[in-house]
Amino acid sequence: MDTGTIIVGLTIFVLACFAGAELISKVPQTLHTPLMSGSNAISGIAILGALLATGVPESVNAQSGLGFLAVIFATINVVGGYMVTDRMLQMFKKKKRKKKE
Amino acid sequence: MSTVNIIDFVYLISAVLFMLGIKNLSSPATAKLGNKMSMTGMAVAIVATLASPDMFGFTMIVIAIAIGAAIGGYAAVKVEMTAMPEMVALFNGCGGAASALVAMAEFHGQTGHFAGFSLVTLLLSIIIGALTFTGSVIAYTKLQGIISTRPITYPFQQVVNAAIVILTIFLAWTVYHNPGNLFAFYLIILLSLGLGILAVIPIGGADMPVIVSLLNSYSGLAVSMTGFALNNNALIIVGSLVGASGLFLTKIMCDAMNRSLANVLFGAFGAVDDSVADAGEGPAGSMKGFEVEDVAIALENADSLIIVPGYGMAAAQAQHVTRELGDYLSEEGVDVRYAIHSVAGRMPGHMNVLLAEADVSYDQLYAMEDINDDFGTTDVVLVIGANDVVNPAAKTNPGSPIYGMPILEVDKAQTVVVLKRSMNVGFAGIENELFFKDNTMMLFGDAKASVQNLLTAVKE
Numbered sequence: 001m002d003t004g005t006i007i008v009g010l011t012i013f014v015l016a017c018f019a020g021a022e023l024i025s026k027v028p029q030t031l032h033t034p035l036m037s038g039s040n041a042i043s044g045i046a047i048l049g050a051l052l053a054t055g056v057p058e059s060v061n062a063q064s065g066l067g068f069l070a071v072i073f074a075t076i077n078v079v080g081g082y083m084v085t086d087r088m089l090q091m092f093k094k095k096k097r098k099k100k101e
Numbered sequence: 102m103s104t105v106n107i108i109d110f111v112y113l114i115s116a117v118l119f120m121l122g123i124k125n126l127s128s129p130a131t132a133k134l135g136n137k138m139s140m141t142g143m144a145v146a147i148v149a150t151l152a153s154p155d156m157f158g159f160t161m162i163v164i165a166i167a168i169g170a171a172i173g174g175y176a177a178v179k180v181e182m183t184a185m186p187e188m189v190a191l192f193n194g195c196g197g198a199a200s201a202l203v204a205m206a207e208f209h210g211q212t213g214h215f216a217g218f219s220l221v222t223l224l225l226s227i228i229i230g231a232l233t234f235t236g237s238v239i240a241y242t243k244l245q246g247i248i249s250t251r252p253i254t255y256p257f258q259q260v261v262n263a264a265i266v267i268l269t270i271f272l273a274w275t276v277y278h279n280p281g282n283l284f285a286f287y288l289i290i291l292l293s294l295g296l297g298i299l300a301v302i303p304i305g306g307a308d309m310p311v312i313v314s315l316l317n318s319y320s321g322l323a324v325s326m327t328g329f330a331l332n333n334n335a336l337i338i339v340g341s342l343v344g345a346s347g348l349f350l351t352k353i354m355c356d357a358m359n360r361s362l363a364n365v366l367f368g369a370f371g372a373v374d375d376s377v378a379d380a381g382e383g384p385a386g387s388m389k390g391f392e393v394e395d396v397a398i399a400l401e402n403a404d405s406l407i408i409v410p411g412y413g414m415a416a417a418q419a420q421h422v423t424r425e426l427g428d429y430l431s432e433e434g435v436d437v438r439y440a441i442h443s444v445a446g447r448m449p450g451h452m453n454v455l456l457a458e459a460d461v462s463y464d465q466l467y468a469m470e471d472i473n474d475d476f477g478t479t480d481v482v483l484v485i486g487a488n489d490v491v492n493p494a495a496k497t498n499p500g501s502p503i504y505g506m507p508i509l510e511v512d513k514a515q516t517v518v519v520l521k522r523s524m525n526v527g528f529a530g531i532e533n534e535l536f537f538k539d540n541t542m543m544l545f546g547d548a549k550a551s552v553q554n555l556l557t558a559v560k561e
Contacts, residue, residue: 061209
């Protein structure tokens with residue numbers, strides 16, 4: 001990997017770190033759990049690497065075998081994470097309260 | 102434009118969708134849309150990857166996705182809302198495992214390809230991913246009650262952990278210079294798995310909100326490192342987003358307890374200290390246990406009520422009956438609100454989710470800083486299974502382990518009703534002088550049964 005690529009990667013990394021901290025600072029306490037499970041699902045993005053490792057030409061070897069396991073774990077993370085987040089968010093409702101004065 | 106350029110461009114689109122997704126999570130009104138955007142971002146990225154010219158076989162991929170989706174989907178549908186902290190921990194562990202496995206697969210696939218910077222990040226991805234995996238599994242077993250939620254400590258614990266870290270770094274240095282050294286490579290994996298276990302066992306149940314969000318941050322960091330190793334921008338961006346946001350949330354949790362991250366990680370908070378327990382004298386006054394009827398009268402006569410839920414409400418699954426009681430009193434003309442401490446429960450926002458499940462409108466839920474000034478003008482506060490977050494010692498007793506922690510100042514209310522399982526001290530093993538105050542009514546028993554009895558009593 002040449003130095004230029006490394007610098008570009010590090011630039012992206014640092015900027016995305018700031019974006020992440022900035023975005024989350026606006027999330028209210030009420031939504032901390034969905035936020036956590038939602039961002040947890042996002043970290044299942046490792047699935048991209050897992051897919052590339054599994055889809056190699058030779059059908060079964062150490063690489064594709066480990067990739068296969070990685071796809072399973074990442075899919076559990078992605079599917080499970082998004083589904084529980086959605087389930088929780090369905091519950092956050094604002095009820096119309098009749099207030100007795 | 103080559104196919105690779107197109108794929109990179111699609112990754113950029115999906116990164117934007119993830120950011121918009123998190124941004125929309127900042128309000129309950131737009132949160133569902135946010136989650137959908139984030140899902141779309143993921144789907145787009147996966148499709149783009151499958152379309153890559155590097156993809157050859159799809160059979161294994163389809164099988165693996167089917168297995169993973171079945172497990173993840175089943176778990177997500179079945180899990181009880183009260184068990185959400187351990188579920189999130191487990192999913193998070195899967196993310197860590199995936200990053201480590203990807204790095205291992207690539208290392209096996211093209212050993213000679215990795216050198217210098219990419220080899221360092223590859224090894225970091227394996228180390229962080231592996232310890233995230235076992236750490237999350239231990240957090241899961243603790244939250245499930247499979248192993249004790251008390252900190253597990255032994256002599257020279259920190260020394261042992263430090264030795265493992267140093268040995269891991271040394272082995273990584275060896276592999277860096279000689280990537281063919283598979284023995285050292287596997288030993289690194291083994292040590293990282295062990296480190297995850299050893300680092301989490303000394304952490305007590307009450308500190309779990311910090312640990313769950315920290316592990317969340319780690320899984321993001323692991324993904325980011327995988328991204329560097331594979332030179333994949335999507336992984337770098339998304340991993341650092343999650344890593345930074347998890348770390349920020351960890352900081353919020355630490356601030357809510359007025360403790361440093363180092364203290365949470367190494368302090369073994371809540372370890373049973375017999376010397377203190379034996380010598381300790383209870384605060385002045387005595388705990389006054391009341392009958393349900395007495396408490397019901399206090400509730401009926403109140404104009405304003407603030408309900409303070411804690412882990413005890415979750416453990417007893419009392420959220421639904423609590424909402425019924427709140428709604429009933431609300432209809433009777435009582436001003437009912439809920440006050441929620443950031444670290445109440447076992448994960449950030451735990452109480453909010455449970456009350457949302459019970460159909461409490463989210464505008465009835467108040468964070469500490471928004472409601473603390475109102476306790477002084479409130480008739481009755483109903484504390485359901487919360488202890489340390491309402492302990493006045495945090496303000497008054499410099500010798501207390503929780504001194505300095507911001508608390509809900511419930512003792513300022515006219516009457517405080519505390520629902521508690523037994524006379525025992527709370528999780529952190531600290532006496533709570535709130536229970537001994539003159540204006541405090543204790544109602545002992547299971548939270549769900551107590552609230553149910555109160556509801557029946559006030560309806561009569």
